Amino acid sequence: MSERDYHIKVMSQSDLLLAIDWAAAEGWNPGLHDIESFYAADPNGFLVGYLGDEPIASISVVKYDHSYGFLGFYIVKPEYRGQGYGWALWQAGLKYLDGCNIGLDGVAEQQANYRKSGFALAYGNIRFEGNGGGPVPEPKDGDLVNLETVPFDDVESYDQGFFPTARTAFLRAWLMQTGSTAVGIKQQGLLVGYGVMRPCRNGYKIGPLFANDALVAEDIFLALKALAKSSENIYLDVPEVNLPAVALAQKYQLEPVFTTARMYTKQIPEISVDRTFGVTTFELG
Template sequence: MAEQDYLIKVMSKQDLLQAIDWAAAEGWNPGLYDIESFHAADPNGFLVGYLGDEAIASISVVKYDDSYGFLGFYIVKPEYRGKGYGFKLWQAGLQYLEGCNVGLDGVVEQQGNYKQSGFKLAYGNIRFEGVGGGDEPEGIGLVDLSELPLSEVLDYDAAFFPTERKHFLRHWISQTGSRALGIKQAGKLVGYGVIRPCRNGFKIGPLFADDALLAEELFLALRAKATVKDNIYLDVPEVNLPGVALAEKYSMEPVFTTARMYTGDTPDISVDRTFGVTTFELG
């Protein structure tokens, strides 16, 4: 097929569903109901490459504002790899994010390519796998995030993300089948987390807390949403040693690693209080 038949365009929701299927085939275990949250973050931030009538490549380049964007979903269908289609989509994506500091969570086999495109390593992330179940802790000030003003969640979230992500979070904390909890002490939010259903089991993310004890209480409360028959997953920055210790305490095993990389300076976010990354796809 002639090269001019390769067309790059903004994804429709149907294209995005297909990209999520591709991510599942890569073993990335996306959430069952992620599409609304992802699309809300930036409807123009998902690109697809079509060869004739066939979608063959995807990338997400979510622009949170004019200063920060996040790249993910970089997938080319296996039979079309090594032909330059992915790189053309990559270039189009980075052009959309021109002027932004761009973050990504890169899989091991792509990290060298990302460095060649100007991305610099900030730290690694480890995906841990365990099982659900257990009892929800009592007397710690647990609240459903649905009962709080979104502004209160956004104020707390600001320490953990380079810029506001109101549109994304509004959907993320109310996903179908999910549970979103916070801990309030002395009238103040001191941690929050979300557990959501995925193709395989459940993922906890984010898991943000002011200290390791609060993170553990939140983890236990979220884990109780699943059963002992369910796998659960937690993506921990490897530089957060208490976070790694938390996963290991509950017999979770490392199954996957990524590298958090940025084109600009590493943002001043609270990695030491990030016990679980929100999502590798959108940061």
């Protein structure tokens, strides 16, 4: 390490904006308005490494509760890589999440390094890219609704089947994110799937896309896809072990552009990967 003072602190909002810019430079295509939702999840869960007065490294270690946390935004400015700054920040992040089962969606080439810190592979994710546009379909079974018309408690109850613990503050902010659209399908008055599409640096990402079956997922996907122009890109992050989800992306000519490895430090949580047709966000799980 340099003789200049290297110190780690909790990010300010401006620090997080800078980390989001770094993520964009890495090709991760962050959302335009993610910051409010991320901060809502855990305002103490974003760390930055400063070399003197210069921010050079970032990591997010969002603690959802005492049992579960998620790691992301692990970035070191290119000119400072391989000098120990990232490792020091990594250790500080793991210390903050001590005792938790920690999840991450890491780039595949870093899997070996993550294993050294106790992470084990659960499954891979594939980012698919395609074009927006198309008509809004009539749902095959059920009613398409704006999620604003569904009581939040009902949405949160449904969401808990897909996440290891409650994420109330994050979810409330995510559903209300500037520029986003959230829709669901109800059958006999019950929510059987929902999806969110938000604007990103490039096009739009659909996430999450949760549904009880592939037909419901397809209806939600098409309703959101139709909101983007045919000239705009849309992205869907799919667990590769969910073959109907992969088939949905392929059916609408989405192409794989990026992969990640979902890893955990402890047991694989009992979540409905088979009903996860789109991951919420690689940064926060």
